[in-house]
Amino acid sequence: MATDPKTKTVLQLVGVVVTMGALAWASVPFYDWFCRVTGFGGTTGVASATTGEILDKTIKVRFDASLERDMPWEFKPMQLEMELRIGAEGMAFYEAYNPTDKPVAGQASYNVTPYSAGGYFSKIECFCFTEQTLQPGERVQMPVVFFVDPDIVNDNDAKHTNHITLSYTFYQIDLPDQAQAALIETTDDTTSVN
Numbered sequence: 282m283a284t285d286p287k288t289k290t291v292l293q294l295v296g297v298v299v300t301m302g303a304l305a306w307a308s309v310p311f312y313d314w315f316c317r318v319t320g321f322g323g324t325t326g327v328a329s330a331t332t333g334e335i336l337d338k339t340i341k342v343r344f345d346a347s348l349e350r351d352m353p354w355e356f357k358p359m360q361l362e363m364e365l366r367i368g369a370e371g372m373a374f375y376e377a378y379n380p381t382d383k384p385v386a387g388q389a390s391y392n393v394t395p396y397s398a399g400g401y402f403s404k405i406e407c408f409c410f411t412e413q414t415l416q417p418g419e420r421v422q423m424p425v426v427f428f429v430d431p432d433i434v435n436d437n438d439a440k441h442t443n444h445i446t447l448s449y450t451f452y453q454i455d456l457p458d459q460a461q462a463a464l465i466e467t468t469d470d471t472t473s474v475n
Contacts, residue, residue: 327404331428335368340429341444344373349452353381354415356451359422362444368431374422375408375449379415386414387451394446401433402445412454 284292342365344358359374379385389409393399404410408423415421425447433439 327410331370331405332368332430334431335366336431336434338367338434339364340367340433340442342371342373342427342429343444343446344375345446345448346375347448347450349450352387352451352453353385354379354387354451356449365429367429367433370405370426370428372424372426373447374424376420376422377413377415377451378420379417382417384414384416384456386412386454386456388412388454389449389451391447391449394448395439395442397436397438398429398433398442398445401430401436401439402447403428403430409449412457413451414457 341362343362344360346356346358348354348356355376355378357376359376363371363373365371377387391407391409393402404425404427406424406426408425413421413423427447429445433442
């Protein structure tokens, strides 16, 4: 049974549209996976513990903090730099402060420069793994526990790295359901008193 040329063209176009839609849908998770596996774009690794191997060579880790344009918090590293042995566990703190009169939730995105070191910088514990909600006037110190994988010295692109910069950017997100419910309850209580 022969198909009409117009029908064949329509079916081919529908096939192209479906294929392009599927590729677009899959591109974000695929790119995220690719960055995590390769360290591309300064994406760091996540580990449950250090490798156990600690080298005599040291590396400096610098800390940077910024806020998305509309994020009302204040956010800064508690230390600007530390030096540690490659493979040893390090701990640094960042401070966040909510100067507003309402709860504000945030999530931190991060990267490492130089990008070639991203795949060797692993976080064991980090405030960036979860959403953060600060109450009005609340100030918190948030830890990040990390290490630089000793395999960095075997990578031709990364082995001459003397310092790594860990950068975080906090952006505002919707309040989690519990915080939103508490805010509505507080608002209702205030309204009923007046």
